[in-house]
Amino acid sequence: MSSVAVIDYGMGNLHSVAKALEHVMPGVEVMVTADPEKVRSADRVLLPGVGAIRDCMAEIRRLGVDKEVAEAIASGKPFLGICVGYQALMQRSEENGGVDCLGHFEGTVRFFGDDLKERDGERLKVPHMGWNEVHQNFDHPLWHGIDDGSRFYFVHSYYVDAVEKQRVAGNCHYGVDFDVAIARDNVFATQFHPEKSHTVGLQLLKNFLNWDGKP
Amino acid sequence: MALAKRIIPCLDVENGRVVKGVQFVDIRDAGDPVEVAKRYDEQGADEITFLDITATHEGRDTMVHTVERMASQVFIPLTVGGGIRTVDDIRTMLNAGADKVSINSAAVFNPDFVREAAEKFGSQCIVVAIDAKKVSQPGEADRWEIFTHGGRKPTGIDAVEWAKKMVKLGAGEILLTSMDQDGVKNGYDLGVTRAISEAVNVPVIASGGVGNLDHLVAGCIEGKADAVLAASIFHFNEYSIPEAKQYMKEHGIEVRL
Numbered sequence: 344m345s346s347v348a349v350i351d352y353g354m355g356n357l358h359s360v361a362k363a364l365e366h367v368m369p370g371v372e373v374m375v376t377a378d379p380e381k382v383r384s385a386d387r388v389l390l391p392g393v394g395a396i397r398d399c400m401a402e403i404r405r406l407g408v409d410k411e412v413a414e415a416i417a418s419g420k421p422f423l424g425i426c427v428g429y430q431a432l433m434q435r436s437e438e439n440g441g442v443d444c445l446g447h448f449e450g451t452v453r454f455f456g457d458d459l460k461e462r463d464g465e466r467l468k469v470p471h472m473g474w475n476e477v478h479q480n481f482d483h484p485l486w487h488g489i490d491d492g493s494r495f496y497f498v499h500s501y502y503v504d505a506v507e508k509q510r511v512a513g514n515c516h517y518g519v520d521f522d523v524a525i526a527r528d529n530v531f532a533t534q535f536h537p538e539k540s541h542t543v544g545l546q547l548l549k550n551f552l553n554w555d556g557k558p
Numbered sequence: 559m560a561l562a563k564r565i566i567p568c569l570d571v572e573n574g575r576v577v578k579g580v581q582f583v584d585i586r587d588a589g590d591p592v593e594v595a596k597r598y599d600e601q602g603a604d605e606i607t608f609l610d611i612t613a614t615h616e617g618r619d620t621m622v623h624t625v626e627r628m629a630s631q632v633f634i635p636l637t638v639g640g641g642i643r644t645v646d647d648i649r650t651m652l653n654a655g656a657d658k659v660s661i662n663s664a665a666v667f668n669p670d671f672v673r674e675a676a677e678k679f680g681s682q683c684i685v686v687a688i689d690a691k692k693v694s695q696p697g698e699a700d701r702w703e704i705f706t707h708g709g710r711k712p713t714g715i716d717a718v719e720w721a722k723k724m725v726k727l728g729a730g731e732i733l734l735t736s737m738d739q740d741g742v743k744n745g746y747d748l749g750v751t752r753a754i755s756e757a758v759n760v761p762v763i764a765s766g767g768v769g770n771l772d773h774l775v776a777g778c779i780e781g782k783a784d785a786v787l788a789a790s791i792f793h794f795n796e797y798s799i800p801e802a803k804q805y806m807k808e809h810g811i812e813v814r815l
Contacts, residue, residue, distance in 0.1 A: 356653070356657060356683075358629060358653060358655045358657070359629060359633075359657065362629055362630045362655065363633055365630075366630070366631075366633070381667070393679060393680055394679070394680035394681070394682075394683060408696070413644070414811060418680050445581060457759060461560065466761055467561075468759055468761050469759055469760070470681070470682055470730060470761075471561065471758065471782070472682070472731065472761050472784070472786070473561050473562060473563075473564050473604065473761070474561070474562045474564070474604055474814040475560070475561045475562070494562060494814045496634070496635060498635075498682045498730075499682070500681075500682075519563060524594075537655065538633060539633060539634055539635050540629070540633070540634075541599070541602075541633055541634050544633060545633055
């Protein structure tokens with residue numbers, strides 16, 4: 344039976360993602376941990392995260408999670424980043440006055456702004472909170488069984504602007520078009536919360552648990 | 559296409575059971591909270607809110623277990639409110655599986671608690687609940703005040719100014735209940751809903767007074783709410799969530815179907 348390490352660096356509610364993984368694959372071993380040995384032993388690695396990026400990055404570095412993430416990505420085992428765990432893979436975030444991130448993907452995490460407007464002039468609230476449509480840019484094992492344009496649950500005030508657009512697996516529109524999923528080799532990461540996105544989100548987690556890490 | 563307006567069924571939970579009162583009295587039993595939440599989840603609710611109206615310590619422990627049970631079976635966002643007074647209360651609920659907590663009276667007694675909570679857990683999980691009542695006389699400019707203790711105690715605080723202050727302190731969302739309307743099924747107080755929604759830059763959930771599907775539509779369009787919360791119309795099967803969403807869609811509102 345396969346095992347998943349959900350990396351615990353003290354930020355946010357890991358209960359939800361652990362429960363969702365157990366729900367989609369009864370019997371899967373879910374380890375909520377920051378122990379490098381356990382992360383190394385797991386078949387798959389999931390990097391979650393909510394909250395402010397400065398605090399997240401500080402904890403990631405303090406606990407050595409940066410090295411665990413680099414090792415997991417290099418190992419070729421399936422790796423999934425969620426929300427701040429996606430943003431942390433970029434080079435840099437504008438949040439908290441500018442924070443250096445892990446740099447596994449070229450790109451910047453930008454603020455939606457205090458004056459976000461839709462094309463028709465409608466004022467948009469920030470955070471971007473709720474269910475929005477995700478458009479898939481290419482076929483990927485993690486999209487299997489999920490209709491293009493399905494709505495996923497988001498809650499965030501900063502968004503990823505990736506440099507290598509050919510790696511952007513999904514887009515969303517909220518005042519601006521932004522990159523909500525990225526994929527390269529054994530790595531997939533999403534801005535939305537699959538663990539809170541009902542049927543489509545559970546399908547994505549199931550796909551992750553069945554994924555061999557090949558695109 | 560755009561972000562969908564959310565429909566949020568609200569479960570008032572007392573000692574492990576869903577109850578629903580009319581203007582906060584006259585309680586009717588509406589079932590096991592986890593069973594009710596599962597039914598709404600299957601029907602396509604966009605979020606679930608549990609309001610713990612238990613007064614006792616034992617009741618609070620029951621609530622934590624209810625949240626744990628719910629979180630292992632329902633995979634949409636869950637907000638828990640009622641009796642959230644300390645950072646430990648928040649941590650307990652988040653660890654049990656809540657995604658957001660709703661702070662009400664504690665914010666009025668100690669506004670700094672909102673800042674402390676937002677700094678510790680992030681604004682995305684801090685909802686401030688505001689119970690507002692119209693206090694202006696006919697002919698005067700509209701004015702609403704916030705009330706505490708289930709709508710019984712006036713505070714003298716202006717509701718719109720209060721909402722702005724709460725957002726400044728770190729509230730990520732406002733749950734606005736109009737007390738005149740709650741449970742009487744005449745629709746949301748659209749005036750205060752719109753006034754607060756236009757005054758703040760975070761999502762506003764309209765609550766209090768839904769009696770039919772037109773009220774949900776009006777809450778989104780005239781009230782400019784980002785989400786609409788209702789209880790009794792769903793609990794007692796007057797309407798289902800899909801019916802509500804279909805109706806909203808027919809009225810030009812973006813929903814998740």
